[in-house]
Amino acid sequence: MFQYTVRRIIFTVPTVILTVSIIFFVLRVLPGNPAVLILGDSASAEQIANLQAKLGTDLPIWEQYIHYAVNIIQGDFGNSLTTGRPVTEQLLSLIPHTLELALAAVFIGALIGIPVGIITAVKRNTFIDGFFRLGALIGISMPAFFLGLLLLIAFSLKIPLFPSLGAGKGIVENLHHLVLPAFSLGLINAALVMRITRASMLEEVNRDYVRAARAKGLPKSKVVGKHILRNTLIPVITVIGLDITTLISGAVLTETVFSRPGLGSLAVGAIKTRDYPTLQACLILFAILIIFVNLLVDLSYSVINPKIRAK
C-alpha cells in the first residue's frame, strides 16, 4: 500500500510539469501582445517596449519559459496586472473559499446521492424509485447556476432564510453564506451520484457472491450494507472524483451567481481584464487541483478494491 502510494505520487510529477508547460505555451501563442492590450492602442512604441521589458515578454520564448518555471517552483506567480499585488497572495486568500464550496458540494452529493441510490436500487420499480429517478433526471439536466438562481429566489428573496451574496465573516456567518451555493452545486452532484450508485448496485445484486452471502444466513441488511455496498462504491468513487473537476467549473459560475469571492470569480475577472499572470496562476492551480484529486481517487480505489492494490 505504501509503495503503491509513493509510486502514484511520483507519477504525478511529470503530469504536473507537462500541464504547467502547456498552460505557458498556450497563453503565449494566444494572439495579441499583452503590453499593447494593457496600455491600449494609443500607447507609444517606447511605452510598449518598456512594459514588455518589465513583463519580460521581450525575451526569447525559451528564456521566458525558464524564468516562468523557476518562479513557479519558488511559488512566485508574478504580480497582478490590475491590482499590482503578488498573485500568490491573492490565490492563497481565495483558495479556502473555493475549496470550502467544492468540498461542501462533494459532501452533499455523497451524503444524499449514495443513500438515495441504495434505496432506489433496493426498492427498484416502486413509487419511491420513480420519484427519485425523476428528481435525479431533473438534477443532471439542470446547470448549477440555474439551480443557484432558483434557490436564491426561493430561499433568499421569497423566504429570506439565507444571504444572497458574499462569503461572510467568522465561522457561523461563513457557513450561513455557504448553504445556498453549496446546495446548488451539491444537489446536482447528488443527482449524478445517485444514478451511478443505483446502476452500480443493480449490477451487483445479481452477482453470485450475493446469493452465497445469503446462503450463509446473513440478514438482507448486512448483505446490502456490507457485501454489495463495498463493490458498488468502486464506480461511485470514480464518479465523485471525476465530478470534482466539473465542480470546479461549476464553482466558477456559482461563485459568480452568488457573488462569492473565490478562484472562479478571480479567474473570470482576470479574463475580463486580460490579467495574464493571475489567469495563468488560476489555470495552474485548477490543473494541479485536478491532478491531486485524481491521485486521491486512485488511492481510495486501492483501499476499496484489493485487486488494484496487488498490481
Added chain:
Amino acid sequence: MVLDVKNLSVGLGTKDNQKLILNQVNFSVKRGETVAIVGESGCGKSMTALTVMGLLPEPVVSLVSGEILLQGKNLTNLSQKEMNKVRGKDVAMIFQEPMTTLNPSFTIGNQLGEIFKIHSNLNSEEIRKKCIEMLTKVKIPDPEAKLKVYPHQLSGGMRQRVVIAMALACNPKVIIADEPTTALDVTIQAQILDLLVELQTQFNTTVILITHDLGVVAETCQRAIVMYAGQVVEEGSVEELFEHPQHPYTKGLMDSIPRLGDARGKLHVIKGSVPDMDAMPQGCRFNPRCEVATDICRKEAPELEITSDGRRVRCWHKL
C-alpha cells in the same frame, strides 16, 4: 430422515400466468447419506436446491406448494428472518463457481469469520481460531496467512476449499453442493470430491450433490434422484441405477457415458432436448424422446411408483 421434501412445486412468473418449473418433487434424505440429484441442464436440480435454501429469486420464481421438513421443522413456513438462522447453520450450500462465489472485496478471514459472527457467540479471537481450524480441515496450506488474503489471490481449487470450509463452518445437518466441481479442472475435481467425501464422513453430514456428471455420482454417492423437466423420474441406489435403470431416461443417461474400449462406435445420445416449459408434452413428459413410448405415454402422465425393491420410478413401461 434429516430432510424430507414433500410435493414441492415451484412456479415461474406471476400468479395468473404461472408455469411450474418444479412439479410435485418428493424425496427424502437420511442422516450421513450422500444423495445425488442428476439430470440435464434445466431439469430443476438447482431450483430444488435454491428452494430448500429459501433463496428463490422472488418474485420471478416462487414456491407454489409443498413442504420442506428439516428434522421435522417445515422450512416453508419460516419467515426470512427465521430462515436466516437456518441458512448457513442447519443447511449450507456450496456453489458452482468458486471464482465468483466469494466477494472480491473482503478477505477470506472476514468472509469465513462472518458465519461464526452471526451463528455463534464467539469473540473475535475465538472466531479467528475457528477460521484457522476450518481452513486446516479443508487442507489449505498456511491457513493463518490465508486469512488475510483476498479471493483473487487464490486459485480456483483453493477458493472452492474456502467455500467448502464456509459450508461446513457451523457443522450443518445438510450441505447442498450445486455442481461443486464443474468449474474446476479434472485433477482438482478429484481432490475436491475426495475432500468432500472425507469431511462428510468426519462430520457425519448429509450431502445432496447436484451434478450432471455421472462419474462423480458413481464415485461419491449412495443414492441418486434422477430429475427430468421439473419432476423426479427415478430414484434408487447408485448401484441399482447404474446396473438396471428402470426409466428409459435414466437408461439413456447411463448409455451416454462414454466408455473406454468401445471408442470406435458413435457416442450414444438421447434424441431431442428438454421440453420447453410452454410446450410440455401431454402425458409422460419424456414421451417425445422416449424409445419405448406408446399411446398411453402420450395420453396419461405416469405417477411416481414405488417398485418391489424400494425404488421409485415414473414410467408406464418400466425397463
